[in-house]
Amino acid sequence: MTAAADIAPATSASLLQRAAAGNTLPILIVLGALLLVWYAFTVYLNAPWQIDAYARADTPWTAADLVRDTMAQERPVLPAPHQVAAEIWKTTAGTPITSKRSLFYHAWVTLSSTLLGFVIGTALGVLLAIGIVHNRAMDKSVMPWVIASQTIPILAIAPMIIVVLNAIGLSGILPKALISTYLSFFPVVVGMVKGFRSPEIIQLDLMRTYNAGGAQTFWKLRWPSALPYLFTSMKVAVAISLVGAIVGELPTGAVAGLGARLLAGSYYGQTVQIWSALFMAAALAALLVGIIGIGQRMVMARMGEKA
Incomplete structure (x- = not known):
């Protein structure tokens, strides 16, 4: 049991070392940074419309509400990455290839x-x-x-x-x-x-x-x-x-x-x-x-x- 427990961390460390030595880790870091920037701009660009919507509905809101709602708008100025991913999934895996919606x-x-x-x-x-x-x-x-x-x-x-x-x-x-x-x-x-x-x-x-x-x-x-x-x-x-x-x-x-x-x-x-x-x-x-x-x-x- 102890030997098996020792092998798992060693294997994980080896995978991390190989990823760091090659191109995988730098690519993942860049992709992660791009996603963070994308999410930040999603909130920034969609916030004015969302704040106006709160004002028209006379709805109290917090920063957490604003972040959540700017990433769930139906017609955002800039869609969030998960919205784009969901649309791609829906129009590929969730739609027949012969459909004009695919x-x-x-x-x-x-x-x-x-x-x-x-x-x-x-x-x-x-x-x-x-x-x-x-x-x-x-x-x-x-x-x-x-x-x-x-x-x-x-x-x-x-x-x-x-x-x-x-x-x-x-x-x-x-x-x-x-x-x-x-x-x-x-x-x-x-x-x-x-x-x-x-x-x-x-x-x-x-x-x-x-x-x-x-x-x-x-x-x-x-x-x-x-x-x-x-x-x-x-x-x-x-x-x-x-x-x-x-x-x-x-x-x-x-x-x-x-x-x-x-x-x-x-x-x-x-x-x-x-x-x-x-x-x-x-x-x-x-x-x-x-x-x-x-x-x-x-x-x-x-x-x-x-x-």
Whole structure:
């Protein structure tokens, strides 16, 4: 009995030491601090309305009452973390996936246009990068336009894209996907141009010494050298592609998707709904970036890179 009692504290101490030695404990400390700040701002921002409600009802109140009631308002200025968590639970685990009240349903609608735009943007970015690296005219003419294209605010151009495409009979997922494409191709172009130009002069000279052609140099030297840049660019591109899909849902009057969920929440003052949709979007972006990270480790390990 004594030995078993001694093992439990030792195990707990070992777990704490491992958590402190790694990233777990610092992350938990930061999350805890953020939650405390969030709760503090919840009370601060919701207090004026609550105090006014007490005054209108001529109800006596204490500081404890104020703290409790500011965290339980139906339409708060800033919802408390537990309110957002309860809304996420209700609209995911507590709602059928096929229901239009389910966050999974709305996330899938947004994800479909995100992935289509991401695939098109990645392919377009790689093709443009190949042309820029291998053609001096494209380097001098196309690259400045690629950079200039990102100076146009997406909120300004999104309605124009939607209106023009609807005028020629294109609606549904494609207009939103093209907005995602517009945002996602840029990091891929920039990253892949850098990647294709990453081989050193001596490596290129060695390929010429072996009498390698342009295609052989590309596939055996430039492409393997550019793969780390490709995956890094894809991580940025998939996250910004999700932003493009959400923005594309705002001017269309869409009834499904995370953007539509955000818009409906803003119309009816449902701040808890807005925050739950934001957290679902963040989780979706993290999942997509994580999947690309797993693919990167698998591909680079296959190429012989050590972890």
